Amino acid sequence: MTFRLPRPCRTPVLAAVLIASLAGPGAPAVRAQGPDASRIVAVVNGDVISRADVDNRRRLFALSTGMPGSPEVLERLVPQVRRMLVDERLRLQEVQRRHVVVQDKEIADAIREIEQRNNMPEGTLRRRLSADGVEFRTLIDQVRVQIGWSRVLRQELGQQAQVSDADVAERERMVQAQTGQEEFRLAEIFVPISDPDQADEARRFADTVIQQLRAGAPFPVVAAQFSQSQSALQGGDEGWVQGSQIDPEVLRILREMPPGAISNPVRVPGGLSIVTLRGKREVGRDMATMVTLRQVFLPFSSRLDPANPTQQQQQTLERAQRLGATAKSCEDMDAANKAAGAARPADPGELRVESVAVPPLRQLLGTLPPGKPSQPLVADDGVAVIMVCTREQRNLGIPTKQELTERIISERVELASRQLMRDLQRRAVIDLRS
Template sequence: MSKTQRTAPKALAALLALSVAAPAALAHTAPTHKSASQKAAAPAKPPPEDQILAVINGQVLTQRDVDNRAKLFVLSTGLPVSPDVMNRMRGQIIHQLIDERLKTQEMLKRHINVEPEQIAGAISNIEQRNGMPKDALRNRLASDGVSLTTLIDQIRVQIGWMQVLREQLGEGGRITATQIAQREQALQAEQGRAQYMMSEIFVPVADPRHDENELTFTRTIISQLREGAPFPIVAAQFSQAQSALDGGSMGWVQEDNLDPEVVNVVRQMPIGAISNPIQVAGGFVIATVQAKRVVGKQMGTLVSLRQAFFPFDAPLNPQNPTPQQQASLQKATHAIETIHSCDAMEALNKSLGEKRPSNPGTQVLERLAPQMRSVIEPLPANKVSRPLVSMDGIALLMVCDRQQKNLAQQTPGEIADQLMNERVEQASRQLQRDLQRRSIIDIRPAAKPALN
């Protein structure tokens, strides 16, 4: 055994401690202890899976549907969720699935079809926004026995509903050059005022006189978020705003485009905090703010990167790496000494199977996670970073280009997207109310305890 082979286990252990940690969003940990009351309580007999909870225009909603959605939430957040928490969420899951049935029926009525490629792209987007490797979410669901159909059905409704709304808007959904110019003038008038990079989860309330269930559900979601549940995944599953497909991300928004109740909260929120329930017209909002700036002015550093990823043949045990993992470390160390251009990094990553994209896209240095920023910020252009070891492989990064830019300058395309999102959100709430009024929804006795 060579000296390099003898020291490889220690080197991998040390590098793992130094490296940017792999996303833990999919880690599944069981509770470490049970209270005396939990031990003493006899397990309740679960209801039959085929028990009908509601009939929506002749289409049934069963206990199995609710259970699968609950399992999807638990597994995708990676947090241990107590039976008590799940019981508090059950009523809102039923409401959400009823709304999805209504949306699906409207999609079928309009002959709207969602292509598999659209669904795959949406799942990939959720993974990317949460820092997950490709296919990590679907693989985890499969390994835990949750049908991927549960996730696919939800995303199909979200995508198809967007197509319904665009059809509903018709010509009214076309953004004109005049409208973009008017918004640009409005932004000029707001120079010096606050603007927020934020995400939202919107929980609708059917009857504002009786919002106890929705409020309980909103507080439950907040507690899970504060314990570490990934905001993009929770938003994708439970938010009824059109931003759900983007993991709740609203992008940069100015105060005039937010509900006054939300403005009052986000003005005071620390970066990264999760708000308490914010009551707005139609429901509750959960907000988080990623960054704040002054309208029209925010200098930032745009960094163009390339990466090469050396995949492991099995999850890494730092104290006992496999021969393949030791060889990967040696290859990565050799690449640090021999790779001197971004083109060479791309070629190297392709030769390794391109398990992660060679070009992760232009990044804003100031918005990177602190650990990642500490790696990128001091790295000279065209120089390979130190090995970044995770449980599934070793990443090398290279900076191709840096440039300073005023990030607060919105392009006409960004303004058009913002205007469209505002119209779509308004149309969605109106059409949902209309569908509920016109529908026959029969809530069965088995569902009423959760809804009362």
């Protein structure tokens, strides 16, 4: 593939997998029992992969997607899950060979951060996975390899991890030369085929994944679990990609797809690609109104009945009205949200006004004078006050120097990952057992 890739990062994939695993009951547990659980399904350079390892990973997939997958569907995942675990073991062995250390504290901190961001008590993830029959070690092992492999790739790149001003300038010239040409916002799940004998198996696996995606499984979660591209670390998100950078067959399909659609498997160099389209535009021509803002959210203790508000709800509204009369800056809003317990983040990040789905809120963000608090916005669960900090017109079709730098690094990381994996697979002694 010739997709450019976003900057590697571990938190998004963790968030996608873990939060989804808590969203619903998932699939019924289908476990290997008794002697079958310890049955060896593969040996990788002397390291054993058991049926229980495969079983845990496929059940993690079922939980992650939140889909009530049947035992038949889960069984079809077994061959590809086994191959994924083989590749994961090769990565882990390379991490260990290079003496790259991933501390237990790093993994624990990442999981704790996710729990905090989602207002989960510490230990929630472990308890939920255990309740659904997934060993917590399964997730820890996956995360450890992801972090360690990213560090191996940085070592592999060496000086190539540094992007020069000349590299960025050359990329800027390329973008300018493509102004007005088509550009696509897409995400990908890449299924590698390292051996022609694996093609039918990979196709069956891809068909199973597509079936789950079209039934409602979240694309970022499935990509995080099963895509073998480095973009899996971002839930498969490739960002905006120029048509000239996309495989011709994938490009042909993207031109015909409506936003939100899921493609059939597409044969590309090295494997199969499953893509979803998120948007289309012309390079260099995407004017947008961008705002930064602060919000203070004051929660109700019970759901609002507009005809019969409680005393606490009336007091909360009065508090929001006082805030609207006293807050003079975004710093004041930060302080007020912290004093209110920070039930929601004060800074939701930069927003594109045109992308806000609720028309009254879109109108408010487009017209509220910067530095002036809004009137209280009442919802069933609380009251919010919003202040616009900055508002500007910006051409999002022209990438910044930082974005171009990240693109270049990510392309180099992806190339290094695929080359190193091919080398590891070629040198490995792998015994796959039925």
